[in-house]
Amino acid sequence: MSTILFLILILLSFAVFFIPRSLKYYFTLFLIACIVVLTTFWSLNVFSGRDGQMIVEAPTGFSGGGFLLIIDRLSAFFIIVINITVFTGFLYARGYLAPYQEGSNNLRFSIHYFSYLWLFISMLLVVMVRNGLFFLIAWEIMALSSFFLVIFEAEKRMIMKTGISYLIQMHLGMFFILIAFILVERATGRMNFDSLGIYFSSNPNILLFMLFFIGFAIKAGFIPLHTWLPEAHPAAPSHVSGVMSGVMIKMGIYGIIRVIIYLQHDLLQIGVIIVVISLISSLLGVMMAIVQHDLKRLLAYHSIENIGIIGLGIGTGVIGIATNNKLLTVFGFSGGLLHVLNHSLFKSLLFFSAGSVYRASHTRNIEEMGGLMKKMPYTSLLFLLGSLAICGLPPFNGFISEYLIYMGMFDSLSASNLYQSIMLIIVIAGLSLTGGLAIFCFTKAFGIAFLGEARSEKASNASEVIKSMILPQIIPAIFILLIGLASVWFVKPVTGIVTETFGIPGMMIAPEQVPDSLVKISIISGIFMLFVITLLIYRYYHLKSRTVSAGPTWGCGYTAPSPKQQYTSTSFAYNYNHLAKPLLQTKKIMKDIEQNEIFPAGRTFESQSDDVFRKYIIDKPVGWISELLKKIAMMQTGLIQHYILYAFIFMLVVFLLTYLKII
Amino acid sequence: MTGIILIMLVSFLFPGVILRTKSIASGRKGPGLLQPVYDIGVLLRKGSVFSNTTGLIFQIAPAVALASIFCSALLIPFADQNSVISFDGDFVFFAYLLALGRFFMIIGALDTGSSFEGMGANREALFSMLLEPAFFILMGTFAMLTGYTSFAEIFRHFYISGNQYMLIYGILGFYLLLQIALIENSRLPVDDPKTHLELTMIHEVMILDHSGFDKALIHIGTYIKFAIYGSLIFNGIVPAKWNIFLQIGLFLSIQAMFAIIIGLTESFRARNKMNKNPKFILTLSFIALLAFVVVLILTDKLI
Numbered sequence: 011m012s013t014i015l016f017l018i019l020i021l022l023s024f025a026v027f028f029i030p031r032s033l034k035y036y037f038t039l040f041l042i043a044c045i046v047v048l049t050t051f052w053s054l055n056v057f058s059g060r061d062g063q064m065i066v067e068a069p070t071g072f073s074g075g076g077f078l079l080i081i082d083r084l085s086a087f088f089i090i091v092i093n094i095t096v097f098t099g100f101l102y103a104r105g106y107l108a109p110y111q112e113g114s115n116n117l118r119f120s121i122h123y124f125s126y127l128w129l130f131i132s133m134l135l136v137v138m139v140r141n142g143l144f145f146l147i148a149w150e151i152m153a154l155s156s157f158f159l160v161i162f163e164a165e166k167r168m169i170m171k172t173g174i175s176y177l178i179q180m181h182l183g184m185f186f187i188l189i190a191f192i193l194v195e196r197a198t199g200r201m202n203f204d205s206l207g208i209y210f211s212s213n214p215n216i217l218l219f220m221l222f223f224i225g226f227a228i229k230a231g232f233i234p235l236h237t238w239l240p241e242a243h244p245a246a247p248s249h250v251s252g253v254m255s256g257v258m259i260k261m262g263i264y265g266i267i268r269v270i271i272y273l274q275h276d277l278l279q280i281g282v283i284i285v286v287i288s289l290i291s292s293l294l295g296v297m298m299a300i301v302q303h304d305l306k307r308l309l310a311y312h313s314i315e316n317i318g319i320i321g322l323g324i325g326t327g328v329i330g331i332a333t334n335n336k337l338l339t340v341f342g343f344s345g346g347l348l349h350v351l352n353h354s355l356f357k358s359l360l361f362f363s364a365g366s367v368y369r370a371s372h373t374r375n376i377e378e379m380g381g382l383m384k385k386m387p388y389t390s391l392l393f394l395l396g397s398l399a400i401c402g403l404p405p406f407n408g409f410i411s412e413y414l415i416y417m418g419m420f421d422s423l424s425a426s427n428l429y430q431s432i433m434l435i436i437v438i439a440g441l442s443l444t445g446g447l448a449i450f451c452f453t454k455a456f457g458i459a460f461l462g463e464a465r466s467e468k469a470s471n472a473s474e475v476i477k478s479m480i481l482p483q484i485i486p487a488i489f490i491l492l493i494g495l496a497s498v499w500f501v502k503p504v505t506g507i508v509t510e511t512f513g514i515p516g517m518m519i520a521p522e523q524v525p526d527s528l529v530k531i532s533i534i535s536g537i538f539m540l541f542v543i544t545l546l547i548y549r550y551y552h553l554k555s556r557t558v559s560a561g562p563t564w565g566c567g568y569t570a571p572s573p574k575q576q577y578t579s580t581s582f583a584y585n586y587n588h589l590a591k592p593l594l595q596t597k598k599i600m601k602d603i604e605q606n607e608i609f610p611a612g613r614t615f616e617s618q619s620d621d622v623f624r625k626y627i628i629d630k631p632v633g634w635i636s637e638l639l640k641k642i643a644m645m646q647t648g649l650i651q652h653y654i655l656y657a658f659i660f661m662l663v664v665f666l667l668t669y670l671k672i673i
Numbered sequence: 674m675t676g677i678i679l680i681m682l683v684s685f686l687f688p689g690v691i692l693r694t695k696s697i698a699s700g701r702k703g704p705g706l707l708q709p710v711y712d713i714g715v716l717l718r719k720g721s722v723f724s725n726t727t728g729l730i731f732q733i734a735p736a737v738a739l740a741s742i743f744c745s746a747l748l749i750p751f752a753d754q755n756s757v758i759s760f761d762g763d764f765v766f767f768a769y770l771l772a773l774g775r776f777f778m779i780i781g782a783l784d785t786g787s788s789f790e791g792m793g794a795n796r797e798a799l800f801s802m803l804l805e806p807a808f809f810i811l812m813g814t815f816a817m818l819t820g821y822t823s824f825a826e827i828f829r830h831f832y833i834s835g836n837q838y839m840l841i842y843g844i845l846g847f848y849l850l851l852q853i854a855l856i857e858n859s860r861l862p863v864d865d866p867k868t869h870l871e872l873t874m875i876h877e878v879m880i881l882d883h884s885g886f887d888k889a890l891i892h893i894g895t896y897i898k899f900a901i902y903g904s905l906i907f908n909g910i911v912p913a914k915w916n917i918f919l920q921i922g923l924f925l926s927i928q929a930m931f932a933i934i935i936g937l938t939e940s941f942r943a944r945n946k947m948n949k950n951p952k953f954i955l956t957l958s959f960i961a962l963l964a965f966v967v968v969l970i971l972t973d974k975l976i
Contacts, residue, residue, distance in 0.1 A: 381786075383728050394730075394780075403773040404766060412769075417762045417822065423813055424820035428974040435813050435965055439958065442809035445769070446802030449776055453798050457783030457791075463726055527760035534758050534766070538744045545736040545890070552886050557720035563785045564724070564881050566871050577783070577791020585799050589951055 012048060013066050013079075019045050023127045027120045035104055038123040042100050042130060046093045049134055053086030057503060066138070079138040083507040084271075088137040088264050091351050095256040095358045096130045098485045102362050103249040105479035106369060110162075118162075125158035129253065136261050142191040142201035149187065149261075153180035156258060159250040160242050172245040179238040183228030187265070190221035206272040215276040222269045223284075230262025232321060233291040234623040236314045240298075243310035244374065248365020251306060255313045256358035260350050263320055267343075270328060271511060277332035284325030285433065289440045292318025296447040297590055300454065300583050301619040304374045305364045308455055309357065312400060315444060316353045320346045322437060323415045330418070331512060333430065341418025343508040348501065349411035352399070352493060356408060359486040360396035363389050366479050367459065370472040376458050376579045380465035386474045390460045392483045397452040399490045402445050405535030407493035410501065413531070416441065417524075454582045463573035495535055497528045580617055587619075594619045676751030676904065679921070683928045684893075684900035685710050690929055694936025709896070713889045721885035726786040734781025735883060735890040741774030742894045746901050750825035752920045753913045759825040764812045767824070768805070771857070774894070775801055782879040789871045793878035796947070800863060800875065803954040804856050810961035811849050818842075818968045824908070832912040842971065845964040846909050851934070852957050854902030858895060860935055863953065865944040873947065903928040 022041055029037045056064045066079035081089070103126070107119075128151055135148035157180070161173035195201040198208045209218065224235065231239040239259070243251040266284075273280065295314030302308040323346025330338030366389045367382060368374050383390040399406035419434045426434065464470035474480075493500050502525065565571045587596050599616040645656070667673045689706035696703025723731070748763045750756040756763070775797065782794040816822050819830040832839065856863050859876030871878045880891055907927045911920060945953055969975040 381726075383730065383784075387729075398773070398776065401772070401776065402769060403776060404769050409766075409769055413762060413765055416765045420762060420765075420813060420816045420822045423817040424972070428969065431817060431969065431974060435810055435817075435962075438813045439806040439810050439962075442768070442805040443802070445772070446805035449772055449779075450798040450802050453776060453779040453783070453794065457780045457794065461728070461730060461780060461784040462786030527762060530758050530760040530763075531766060534744055534747065537747070537758075538740055538770070541740040541743060542733075542737055545740060546733060549732075549736060549886055552717075553721060556885065559720070559722050560725050561722055562724060563726050563787045565787065566789055566881075571787075573786070575788050576786045577788050577795065581788075582791060582795045585795060585951075588948075589799075 012052070016045070016048060016066070019048070020131055023124060023131070026124045026127065027117075031116050031119070034119060034123060038127060039100055041127060042097060045130065045134070046097050049089050050093055052081055053089040056081050056083055056086040057506075078140065079135075080140050081138055082511070084264075084267065084511050085137040087347065087351075087504070087507055088260070089134060091260065091354050092130070092133050092137070092257050094485065094489065095253055095354045096133075098482045099249040099253040099256075099358060099362075100126065101482035101485075102252070102365070102479055103247075105476050106247060106249055106365055108476075109369070121158055122162055125155040126250075126253075129155040129159060129258070133257060133261060137264055140203045142195070142203070145203070146184070146188060146191065149184060152258065152261065153177065153184065156180075156250075156254060159254075160246040162247050162250070163245075169245045172241045176238045176242040179228060183225045183235075183262075186221050186225030186228075188225075190218055190225065193218060193221070203268060203272070206269065207274075210272050210274040215273055216279055219269060219273065219276075219280055220283075223266060226262040226265035226269075227287070228262070230259050230266070230317050230321075231291075231314050232287050232317060233294050233314060234627050236291070236295070237621065237624045237628050239314060240302075240307050240310040240621065243313070243361075244304055244306040248306070248361050248368065251310075252358035252361035252365070255310065255361060256354040259313060259317060260320075260354060263317070263324070263346075263350055267324060267347075267511075270324070273328075277328055281325050281328035281330075281332055282433070284321055284328060285437060286325075288318045288321025288325050289437055290318070291315070291321060292444045293440055293447070294593065296444055296451055297593060298619070298621060300447065300451045300586060301590075301594055301596060303376050303579060305367065305376055305379075305455065305459060306361065306374055308376075308451070309360050309364060312360075312448070312451070313353075313357060315448065316349065316357065316400070319412065319415065319441070319444070320349045320353065322346070322441060323349060323411070323418075326415065326418055326434075326437070327508075327512075329430070330422070333426065335422050335425065338418045338422045339512060340505055340508050341414050341421065343512065344501065344505045345411050345414030345416075345418060347507060348414060348493075348504050349408075351500070351504075352407040352411050352490075355486040355489050355493075356396045356399040356406075359392060359483055359490070360400065362479075362483050362486075363393040363396065366475040367393075367472075369475050369479070371468045373466070373468050376455065378466040379459040379469045380573065380576065381461070381463045381469060382472060383460040385464075385469075385472045386460075388474060388480045392480070392487060393460065394456055395487055395490060397456050399494070401448045401452055403449075404531070405491075405494045405538060407490045407497075410493060410497040410528070410531070412441070412445070414501070417527075450586065454579055458577070458579040458582060462576050465573055465576065465578075495532055495539075497532060498525050501525070501528055593622065595622055674757065675754055675917075675921075676749055677746055677757055679751060679924055680746050680749065680897065680900040680904055683903065683925070684896040687899045687903070687928065687932050688896055690932035691936045691939070694933050695940050698937060698940035709892070713892055716885055716889035716892070719885040721887065724785050724882050727784045727882070730777070731781050731784040731882070732887075734777040734784075735887040735894075737777040738774035739890045739894040739897075741770045741777075742897050742901070745770045746897055748824060749901055749904050750828060750908065751904065751924070752908070752911065752915070752917065753829060755825045759823050761822045763823045763825075768808055771898075772801070772805075778879060778891075781883075785882045787881065789878050790881055792872070793875055793881075796875045796950075797859075797879060800856060800950060800954055803951055804853060804957065807849060807954075807957040807961045808853055810958060810965060811846065811853075814961065814965045814968050815846075817965075817972065824905075828908040829913045831909065832914075839971075842964065842967050843910065845960065845967065847906060849957060849961055849964065850902060850906045850909060851931070854899070854906070854931075855935065855938075856954060856957075857902065858898055861939045862942060862945045863950050865939075867939075868944070873944070899932070900928065903931045906931060 019041060026038055064081045132148045132151035132155060139145050139148060157173055157177045160176055161170055163169050191201050194205055194209045198205040228235045243255055292315045295311050295318055299308050299311035302311060323342045327339050327342030330342055370386055371379060399408045402408040402412040419438055423431055423434055596617055596619040601613060603610050686706055688709040693703045745767045747757040748767050779794045779798050782790040815827045819827050821827050821830055864875040866877055868874055883891060907924050911923050
């Protein structure tokens with residue numbers, strides 16, 4: 011029954027094109043809400059059910075009966091992650107898209123809403139279907155619909171270009187997954203996830219896994235396959251970037267976990283590979299984030315960092331399976347999975363509030379902002395909450411997942427052998443450095459953009475956005491606080507998923523330890539909050555009875571300060587830039603003053619940092635290929651005789667090769 | 674409970690001892706031991722001046738910072754006794770909670786819009802970021818050595834193995850904790866609290882605009898932070914099973930020694946050049962790695 015409902019809802023999505031303009035948004039919202047309710051109901055069923063699995067079969071006769079939806083606890087978890095962010099994203103979209111409503115045609119919005127719906131549906135399908143072919147179809151729909159969402163402002167040349175580059179990179183990833191599935195199909199005769207188990211039991215695992223991993227990692231944004239991310243996120247409208255960064259890239263993570271379930275051999279090597287790539291991603295992701303001036307691009311690089319942290323959890327989990335270390339397995343995977351949820355919450359929150367800032371100040375350049383806290387208090391507070399959570403600071407949700415990942419590693423240190431301990435300590439050091447870098451990055455982003463005085467006309471004219479843009483952001487904000495303060499409620503189901511998915515019987519490991527620590531974290535977080543509040547209340551009454559005066563900021567004797575003299579984001583990152591120079595290759599673009607130039611003319615200064623990976627992995631090879639192709643273009647003469655000659659040569663070659671029995 | 678009471682007690686006297694040591698080393702008589710406490714009293718009686726540029730963040734930052742320091746003090750055990758709240762991985766929470774306080778101090782400094790405070794904020798963010806791995810490697814090393822993951826359990830089992838290399842290990846750990854404490858508290862050789870040029874300050878320049886009550890909170894926070902690191906050092910040096918009264922005596926004397934070491938360092942050495950600091954701080958991480966290798970040998974994993 012509910013399957014038919016689901017199919018009807020999917021089919022209804024086509025009606026978006028025919029609904030009158032004024033109702034279009036509400037109709038889409040209604041559809042999304044229905045699907046959210048239905049699938050959340052399914053996944054809650056799975057969580058409460060005993061066998062932890064639910065099979066939703068398509069009615070017989072529909073698509074030959076091959077279309078099966080199987081929801082296990084892992085899928086159910088991802089469904090909930092998708093539902094929260096997609097729903098809040100669409101609520102937010104109303105206010106964000108309002109300025110575009112005038113003067114643009116009906117079709118543009120129809121396509122946008124339709125693509126949004128289908129991005130949602132395809133993500134749900136990705137986590138629910140097990141058949142390889144349907145999986146690939148859903149994966150493809152996901153790429154296409156998100157492409158249409160990215161190019162919402164297609165009239166801008168840069169955005170169109172970014173969109174197409176995004177589409178190409180997505181298909182590159184798809185290509186790897188396709189090859190992997192074809193290999194499985196040739197070996198086992200069937201093309202679905204379950205046949206992976208058969209394949210892995212008799213063939214070398216690492217090769218096929220790497221194919222899947224590369225395919226999924228392009229979606230997830232692991233370095234060095236991340237190059238689409240920092241381009242596509244800033245180009246897309248903010249609600250779309252929130253959904254893409256919050257949940258769509260997690261589909262890559264889902265794919266990786268799904269494949270890991272079936273692995274049989276080589277687990278240690280695979281775990282180490284994942285850990286190394288993740289560590290590089292998390293460190294370099296945040297390192298490149300620091301030097302960005304574009305707020306949304308900065309957030310995009312931070313997604314790479316967080317994907318790296320998730321990967322660290324998963325990678326240590328795999329090593330745990332390989333070394334039969336249950337503690338590491340459970341902590342690693344639970345930390346990784348919980349970070350999937352956490353990141354979807356705070357990253358969507360950050361993208362939404364960054365979108366509000368863009369709406370209000372019409373710029374994404376941090377250097378042009380400043381003083382926004384006084385103009386947009388609610389947005390600023392939401393952004394601050396997101397920043398604190400993304401830095402992994404207690405008492406917010408990011409801390410809980412990072413804590414789990416840390417604990418898995420610290421707990422296994424004493425029991426593991428030489429190489430593992432060395433690796434673990436490097437990962438611990440790397441993760442803590444990542445934490446420090448994240449704090450550096452977000453104190454910069456928040457401090458420069460929201461605090462101090464307005465740095466430009468644009469910022470000083472900004473005003474708080476409308477309520478319909480602020481209220482939806484409260485949903486992720488509540489979850490952030492809830493997971494941070496009452497972590498037990500969330501960690502227990504997640505460890506349940508892990509123990510079931512990876513066949514670890516019950517909560518064999520330290521049954522009391524984990525919840526006990528989490529409860530104590532909640533208690534001390536509570537004490538902390540209480541302490542802050544008491545102090546502030548006391549401060550309020552204390553200051554009431556003292557003389558409080560206002561004046562200018564202390565300028566160390568200088569009496570004519572101007573907003574231009576404030577620390578900029580470039581100067582904030584200057585020291586750091588100096589240290590990270592070899593990796594970031596920051597360039598200064600300026601003209602030196604000539605020796606005999608007595609009255610220097612006006613000058614500009616710009617600092618730019620290249621994405622080293624983009625430069626060497628994409629731009630350079632693409633350059634070589636286009637050079638080569640230019641030479642081949644010599645053959646394109648336009649003379650019909652030449653073309654006939656080519657055809658003749660081709661036939662001759664085919665004939666010769668057949669004759670020599672080469673083909 | 675003894676731990677937190679002792680930490681609070683010591684934190685009142687600690688800065689006084691440093692001041693006195695410095696005075697004596699430079700040939701002056703110096704103020705009384707309780708002078709810093711009187712200073713706080715003065716600050717509490719004063720009113721406040723707020724810059725027009727500042728807003729909410731500037732107002733709440735000192736309170737959040739003090740609360741974070743106070744709550745992290747709750748995690749510090751004393752000898753054989755548990756801390757007020759003790760759980761697996763409490764040192765992760767400890768480090769991140771202190772980072773939360775620092776986060777607020779940094780954005781509080783940026784809230785003033787002053788380029789001097791921006792400079793201080795940036796340095797604080799950079800240096801504390803570089804310091805983070807050293808603490809985590811050290812705690813990881815402790816965890817590997819003892820097989821436990823909370824402050825209380827680690828220190829309880831610290832001297833049980835009875836290995837004769839323990840001394841090397843103890844010295845490395847002591848040195849690291851001392852250096853981490855110095856950097857965390859913005860003392861020499863990374864930062865000089867008594868410098869008179871804003872361009873060369875780190876912590877002091879961040880709090881240029883704070884006055885009255887807020888400034889008092891910041892000072893109290895710094896004092897408690899000293900005592901916290903002092904008691905970490907104490908826990909690392911003194912075996913947990915000794916008699917409690919002896920422990921208390923040793924605690925007080927080690928804290929006093931810690932303060933005197935700081936005072937003497939500040940009297941007899943110059944501050945690092947600012948651009949040498951990153952190297953100096955990163956070196957600590959590598960010393961921590963050295964300690965890690967020592968433990969690898971101790972636990973028979975290597976060789």
